[in-house]
Amino acid sequence: xxxxxxxxxxxxxxxxxxxxxxxxxxxxLLSAKEIQNxxxxxxxxxxxxxPITCWLFFYDGxxxxxxxxxxxxxxxxxxxxxxxxxGEPVKPISFYK
Numbered sequence: 001x002x003x004x005x006x007x008x009x010x011x012x013x014x015x016x017x018x019x020x021x022x023x024x025x026x027x028x029l030l031s032a033k034e035i036q037n038x039x040x041x042x043x044x045x046x047x048x049x050x051p052i053t054c055w056l057f058f059y060d061g062x063x064x065x066x067x068x069x070x071x072x073x074x075x076x077x078x079x080x081x082x083x084x085x086x087g088e089p090v091k092p093i094s095f096y097k
Contacts, residue, residue: 001078003055007069010081014091018083021059028054029073039089040068043080045096052079 001009003025011019029051035041044052053075057067064086070079082092 003069003071003075006078006081007055007057007067010067010069010093015083018062018065021062023057023059023067026056026058028056030054037084037087037089039092040070040080040082040084043070043082043092043094045079048079 007023007025008019031051032041032044032048035044035052035054051073053071053073055067055069055071057069059065066084067081068084069081071077072079078095080092080094080096082089084090
C-alpha cells in the first residue's frame, strides 16, 4: 500500500476531523537511536538495527499536529504510525506486533 494510502486510511479511521487539511509531507532516513520521542520509538521492533524511513505529515497552522509514519529502509514495510499532538502520541498503531 502506498504511503499516501496508509496516511489517508489512518486519518479517515482515527482523525476524520483533520483529514481535509492541506497536508504536506517530508521524509527522512534515520537510525532508531535518532528518534527522540520514546512513544514513537516504542512503535518499532526492538531488534531493528537498519535505518528507518520516517514520513512526517503536517499542515500550515497545524504544527502541533504532526503524523509520523515509520517504514523500513526501503519504504516497503510499514512499522508504525501516530498523530503527535503537541509531541504526545494520539492513537498510535504498531504494524509489526
